[in-house]
Amino acid sequence: MIAVSYLKKALQRRYDAAAGLALLLIVSASKAAILNLPYNWDEMGAYMTPAHWLAQGSLLRAFPGFHPPYMFFGHPPALYVSVALLFKLFGEQIWIAHAFIICVSFLGVYFTYLLAACLSNRTTGFLASLFLFFSPLYFAQSGMVQGDIVITALGVICVYCFFREKYAAYLLCGMLLVMTKESGAAVILSIAVYAWLDRKKDQDGTMAALLYSAPLLLLGLFFLWQKIETGMFLPNQYFGANRFFTITGRSLTWAFVRQGRIIMTLLIIAAFLLRKRAWKEEFTLFLLIFLSVAGTYSFIYCTARYVLPVFPFYFILGAYAVSLLFGNSKRLIAACAGIIGLFAALQYGAGTGSHGGYEEDMQYVDVVLNHKAVCAYVEKTFPGKSVLAEWPLNEAMRHPFLGYVIRPLKVVAAGKPYDVVVFTRQGSPDNDALATLKNLHSEKVFERNGKYAEVFLANSAAALHEEK
Numbered sequence: 449m450i451a452v453s454y455l456k457k458a459l460q461r462r463y464d465a466a467a468g469l470a471l472l473l474i475v476s477a478s479k480a481a482i483l484n485l486p487y488n489w490d491e492m493g494a495y496m497t498p499a500h501w502l503a504q505g506s507l508l509r510a511f512p513g514f515h516p517p518y519m520f521f522g523h524p525p526a527l528y529v530s531v532a533l534l535f536k537l538f539g540e541q542i543w544i545a546h547a548f549i550i551c552v553s554f555l556g557v558y559f560t561y562l563l564a565a566c567l568s569n570r571t572t573g574f575l576a577s578l579f580l581f582f583s584p585l586y587f588a589q590s591g592m593v594q595g596d597i598v599i600t601a602l603g604v605i606c607v608y609c610f611f612r613e614k615y616a617a618y619l620l621c622g623m624l625l626v627m628t629k630e631s632g633a634a635v636i637l638s639i640a641v642y643a644w645l646d647r648k649k650d651q652d653g654t655m656a657a658l659l660y661s662a663p664l665l666l667l668g669l670f671f672l673w674q675k676i677e678t679g680m681f682l683p684n685q686y687f688g689a690n691r692f693f694t695i696t697g698r699s700l701t702w703a704f705v706r707q708g709r710i711i712m713t714l715l716i717i718a719a720f721l722l723r724k725r726a727w728k729e730e731f732t733l734f735l736l737i738f739l740s741v742a743g744t745y746s747f748i749y750c751t752a753r754y755v756l757p758v759f760p761f762y763f764i765l766g767a768y769a770v771s772l773l774f775g776n777s778k779r780l781i782a783a784c785a786g787i788i789g790l791f792a793a794l795q796y797g798a799g800t801g802s803h804g805g806y807e808e809d810m811q812y813v814d815v816v817l818n819h820k821a822v823c824a825y826v827e828k829t830f831p832g833k834s835v836l837a838e839w840p841l842n843e844a845m846r847h848p849f850l851g852y853v854i855r856p857l858k859v860v861a862a863g864k865p866y867d868v869v870v871f872t873r874q875g876s877p878d879n880d881a882l883a884t885l886k887n888l889h890s891e892k893v894f895e896r897n898g899k900y901a902e903v904f905l906a907n908s909a910a911a912l913h914e915e916k
Contacts, residue, residue, distance in 0.1 A: 463570060468558050471577055475554040482591040483543040486820055486851030488812050489805030489840055491592040494521050499528050500849050503535040513677035522682040524670050526627040527595050542851050545593050553590030556601030557581045560760040563608040567730050568768050575784055576767035580759055582791040584707045584809040589753050595629035596753040603635040604760035610639050622663035635757055636663050638736035699745035703755040708790045712766040719769035726772055734761040752808045815874045818896040822870060823852040835859050836866035838878040869904040
């Protein structure tokens, strides 16, 4: 019997290793094209600019009191330190940062497989991991160095360790989770509440809740340290000029409706209504995570990627529901192929919308490549000229490490003398004012799949340029 049990476990490990290898190949092949892509929007401003600054000196500067209050947007230091350390070890290259985040996104995909396999079976696990990876929001974010994709991966790892009763691994990952981004606390809180509900019948609920909420103590100490050093628990420059509390349904639609997810949501509802005894007790934790993440962001400022931590658990429920509804192997394959095909079709949206980096899907690549073409043209054609631009092109032209220019350009602020004006529809609202400036001559228009930018010359500079 011992030999049979050992052989069974060995086979299971081989299946899991094979699934992991397959998923690694899928993730790596799918994201290889963006390795050297310049940084985009918040990836550029909120993460890579601070990481670049940190890599130029001591990593201790990531902690409160050792840097300007707004340098890291109030976020805990784990992601900044990780990227800066990689730069120190291997040199500051865009592909290094992107390779790191691709590896993290793979971990999110693989532990989604492991968790679903643990709670259901390996077929459900593999389907859940594919649904997660090919969902447009996760697919796009898996190529950008931002905190939300990291806490998504760490969150599902924590839940897996919780159900497998690997407390040491849970504690380590939980501390990394909350020290990457403060919103990761929602997952830890959900686990602690579930542990209390699950074990209170054994009179161990309070102790279990305390044990599994331990990472929150570390986050609390970080915020206290930040308060002492800066006078603010969350020194974030964005919330200095915008409302922190804003009641919308944006988080719920991004979690359960948009980008084709309404179909999966309906399948989940149908499965649990039509199949008796389909509900598993462990799914209660998933509901707590939905409530703590998507529910909380219904009352505070939310952008699409903030709801990513619910995705692994949502797609596990989705894969489980699809397996229940389409038990026949041929029907199951057809249904899953249809869902993945839908997600793949929605990877690249098309539109001419204004403002924003299009980071919700792969349209962001068009934005980045279009902006890179603009920056390269201005750098080559107008060396030494004063350039008026707004976010994000003003930062892209100033800092070569962001991947848009080889040498810093002379970028000026509004109200200062300028020779060249660069306008983009895919930027902050301040760009709109640039298109209304007088005495400008249109020099060149850049367009890529509906993403639009234009270079103008001041009339005096245009005359000199024509003479040349």
